[in-house]
Amino acid sequence: MGLAPEFCILNPETFSSLRARREKKIIGDKLEEQTLLEDVFLFMPDGSTQRGAIAFSPSEIIALGDKNAVREKAGKNLRIISLSGALVLPGFVDAHTHLLAGALQLIRVDLRAVKSRDEFSKKIYAWVKDNPTLPWVLGQWSDILLGGELPHRGWVDAASQGKPLFLTRFDMHSAVANARAMEIAGIGKNTPDPSGGRIVRDPRTGEPTGLLLEKAMSLVADKIPSLTDSQKVQLLKNAFQHAHRVGLTAVHDVFFQSKWEDLNIYRTALESEEAGLRVHLRVSLKDLDRLLAALKEPLPGRLIMDGVKGFIDGTLGSTTAWLEEPYAHNPRERGIPCIDDPKEFREGVRWAAAAGVTVSLHAIGDAAIGFAQEIYRECIQQGLGKAPLRIEHFQHPGEKHIAAMNHPRLFASVQPAHLLDDASVAEERLGPRRAALSYPIKSLLDRGCRVIFGSDWDVADLNPLVGLQAAVTRVDKANRFPGGWHPEQRIGIAQAIDAYTSTAATATRIPRRAGKLTEGMEANLTVLDRDITTMPADHITKAKVIMTAVGGRVVYDGR
Numbered sequence: 428m429g430l431a432p433e434f435c436i437l438n439p440e441t442f443s444s445l446r447a448r449r450e451k452k453i454i455g456d457k458l459e460e461q462t463l464l465e466d467v468f469l470f471m472p473d474g475s476t477q478r479g480a481i482a483f484s485p486s487e488i489i490a491l492g493d494k495n496a497v498r499e500k501a502g503k504n505l506r507i508i509s510l511s512g513a514l515v516l517p518g519f520v521d522a523h524t525h526l527l528a529g530a531l532q533l534i535r536v537d538l539r540a541v542k543s544r545d546e547f548s549k550k551i552y553a554w555v556k557d558n559p560t561l562p563w564v565l566g567q568w569s570d571i572l573l574g575g576e577l578p579h580r581g582w583v584d585a586a587s588q589g590k591p592l593f594l595t596r597f598d599m600h601s602a603v604a605n606a607r608a609m610e611i612a613g614i615g616k617n618t619p620d621p622s623g624g625r626i627v628r629d630p631r632t633g634e635p636t637g638l639l640l641e642k643a644m645s646l647v648a649d650k651i652p653s654l655t656d657s658q659k660v661q662l663l664k665n666a667f668q669h670a671h672r673v674g675l676t677a678v679h680d681v682f683f684q685s686k687w688e689d690l691n692i693y694r695t696a697l698e699s700e701e702a703g704l705r706v707h708l709r710v711s712l713k714d715l716d717r718l719l720a721a722l723k724e725p726l727p728g729r730l731i732m733d734g735v736k737g738f739i740d741g742t743l744g745s746t747t748a749w750l751e752e753p754y755a756h757n758p759r760e761r762g763i764p765c766i767d768d769p770k771e772f773r774e775g776v777r778w779a780a781a782a783g784v785t786v787s788l789h790a791i792g793d794a795a796i797g798f799a800q801e802i803y804r805e806c807i808q809q810g811l812g813k814a815p816l817r818i819e820h821f822q823h824p825g826e827k828h829i830a831a832m833n834h835p836r837l838f839a840s841v842q843p844a845h846l847l848d849d850a851s852v853a854e855e856r857l858g859p860r861r862a863a864l865s866y867p868i869k870s871l872l873d874r875g876c877r878v879i880f881g882s883d884w885d886v887a888d889l890n891p892l893v894g895l896q897a898a899v900t901r902v903d904k905a906n907r908f909p910g911g912w913h914p915e916q917r918i919g920i921a922q923a924i925d926a927y928t929s930t931a932a933t934a935t936r937i938p939r940r941a942g943k944l945t946e947g948m949e950a951n952l953t954v955l956d957r958d959i960t961t962m963p964a965d966h967i968t969k970a971k972v973i974m975t976a977v978g979g980r981v982v983y984d985g986r
């Protein structure tokens with residue numbers, strides 16, 4: 428396919444233009460704030476940790492190393508902060524999030540880990556007290572730890588304190604509503620079951636218990652007011668704060684789950700403050716034209732319209748990951764590619780690559796990974812663009828797929844926290860040979876391939892420390908593999924930090940001078956209260972983020 432030259436206009440911003448901007452800032456604003464952190468450990472680009480100090484301004488990292496030398500070089504106008512024993516890392520970059528979905532979760536009550544009826548009610552009561560302005564009590568529950576007992580309105584009526592309540596089971600196939608919500612929905616003793624759903628009733632009285640199955644859930648769900656744009660903006664800002672609290676300086680956000688119109692929500696939320704989380708947005712592959720048009724418009728400095736994302740397959744848990752050979756537990760099943768028209772899909776990816784935007788393809792099974800690599804190989808061989816070509820998840824490849832990732836444009840975007848849930852499922856569904864290559868992070872790194880880490884929030888915890896610990900220990904949640912699930916794929920903490928910081932910072936259309944602690948780099952920093960590189964690996968998540976800085980400005984101070 429011949430490509431018109433206008434599709435090559437989106438060249439990454441060059442380092443020299445960034446430098447020019449920085450110099451202008453220093454000349455024009457001599458009194459810009461400078462910060463010096465001393466008595467800290469510094470995570471160096473070679474993966475070692477050094478004791479010393481670091482000074483930075485909104486323009487760059489001014490100096491780091493020996494405390495006295497740093498003080499001298501930094502000069503006056505310094506805010507000096509002593510952080511005895513803290514660890515300064517290049518800022519965490521989450522390479523795979525869904526911010527708006529996560530933002531919604533922040534205003535919902537999470538009852539998935541609740542172990543008793545009493546705890547269930549108490550948590551709702553406390554949540555209502557903590558969130559007086561929210562009109563509905565929404566959230567999720569699981570009965571797995573409740574010993575199979577199902578919640579009903581008797582658990583929630585008093586605790587919800589007069590507010591309507593609607594809580595879905597984690598699998599979204601049933602929900603519990605309280606008396607107020609059922610009143611709003613008009614559900615009573617004589618309400619018939621809707622087709623495809625059931626209103627569970629007390630066998631003695633015939634009164635609805637509050638439990639609604641399948642389509643009966645919509646009776647209440649349809650009555651929940653949708654959020655206004657300004658509420659969504661506020662939620663997104665809350666999500667930025669949450670991200671700063673867990674040490675994130677940037678995220679690679681996948682936007683396709685939201686509506687394209689929600690771009691304005693991002694725009695408004697991101698332009699309200701100059702300093703803060705940087706959001707590299709990826710939109711659906713189908714929206715490539717809209718993305719290219721949006722790139723010509725002025726955008727807030729914190730918003731980077733980065734690229735597109737496409738789906739090749741589903742997930743292992745739902746047997747929709749696309750495999751080369753049948754599933755071990757079901758020999759008739761190989762999963763399904765979720766591509767309507769492979770030819771059109773391939774063309775779409777090629778156009779996106781040629782247009783200079785980042786391409787991210789969701790591929791979990793080995794067949795899906797192989798298909799993504801085939802298209803990417805063509806893009807590289809034919810010189811279509813220069814931006815990163817990423818495989819999201821990269822969970823269950825074969826040996827040949829691991830080897831094929833060794834190219835500077837290719838990135839395996841892995842969410843190590845998912846392996847904590849997946850270990851048992853993978854053994855059962857893939858069998859031992861294929862399961863042994865699941866999440867092959869060490870094999871990839873040993874071959875010099877680029878690995879970047881992310882959380883997949885809201886599906887998993889946003890906290891990067893959870894992902895770091897998962898990559899270093901590989902101990903699953905069910906503790907079926909206490910010594911680590913395929914421990915030969917464990918990596919060192921320095922390698923894990925690199926995947927969540929320096930390398931992740933490069934997997935974007937516009938690589939900034941950021942991601943490493945060296946002079947002249949942009950000061951995106953995450954400061955932990957302790958040195959996680961020297962403590963037992965299963966204690967990593969015990970560390971606390973005490974400071975987050977983006978572009979040299981402290982955006983979170985949790986000391």
Ligand SMILES: [Zn+2]
Nearest residue numbers: 523525681883
């Ligand atoms: Zn995701």
